[in-house]
Amino acid sequence: GENVEQHPSTLSVQEGDSAVIKCTYSDSASNYFPWYKQELGKGPQLIIDIRSNVGEKKDQRIAVTLNKTAKHFSLHITETQPEDSAVYFCAAITGGFKTIFGAGTRLFVKA
Amino acid sequence: SQTIHQWPATLVQPVGSPLSLECTVEGTSNPNLYWYRQAAGRGLQLLFYSVGIGQISSEVPQNLSASRPQDRQFILSSKKLLLSDSGFYLCACHGPIAETQYFGPGTRLLVL
Numbered sequence: 550g551e552n553v554e555q556h557p558s559t560l561s562v563q564e565g566d567s568a569v570i571k572c573t574y575s576d577s578a579s580n581y582f583p584w585y586k587q588e589l590g591k592g593p594q595l596i597i598d599i600r601s602n603v604g605e606k607k608d609q610r611i612a613v614t615l616n617k618t619a620k621h622f623s624l625h626i627t628e629t630q631p632e633d634s635a636v637y638f639c640a641a642i643t644g645g646f647k648t649i650f651g652a653g654t655r656l657f658v659k660a
Numbered sequence: 661s662q663t664i665h666q667w668p669a670t671l672v673q674p675v676g677s678p679l680s681l682e683c684t685v686e687g688t689s690n691p692n693l694y695w696y697r698q699a700a701g702r703g704l705q706l707l708f709y710s711v712g713i714g715q716i717s718s719e720v721p722q723n724l725s726a727s728r729p730q731d732r733q734f735i736l737s738s739k740k741l742l743l744s745d746s747g748f749y750l751c752a753c754h755g756p757i758a759e760t761q762y763f764g765p766g767t768r769l770l771v772l
Contacts, residue, residue: 592766638704
């Protein structure tokens, strides 16, 4: 069945450094890739998304890249701040209503 | 934009007791609705989804059931809770752009 692998499971960076989270999907028909940020005790919040007809999308300090050939997509956070500390989930959707989530990455930003 | 309400926010229940968690959605019509469970420090496990009133699909066999009595109401239930039912329960819906899922604030359930 469809699968999304996410790495690393835990990431620790110094404040001001960049953080990169990578995901790989299995269904070549996937065409929409959202990223969610989940703070402790809260529901996941959509932070950025990308469609399969776009290679890169940027929103201030966060960006997402997509390589359809390799079935990889990545989240890049620049100039990290302590408030970026959270769990991040990638996901892939194949034109339907079921979202396949990665297992999550716990990001720690050390002040 | 849509808003998802969940209650209660926190619940502590004894083993063997019944459960009813409620989710309501505002700001959208005929949404697809979802129940997820998240164990501590873990990912999102899809439990149920619904594409319309009275239509429920179950993703995993378990001790739980779901119902959708109204267009924007989704209920998660159990007749007898197990210790393994403890977790963080999240309701989600598709927004106006059908692919994007939005999540509610969650209900933390502890079964003792």
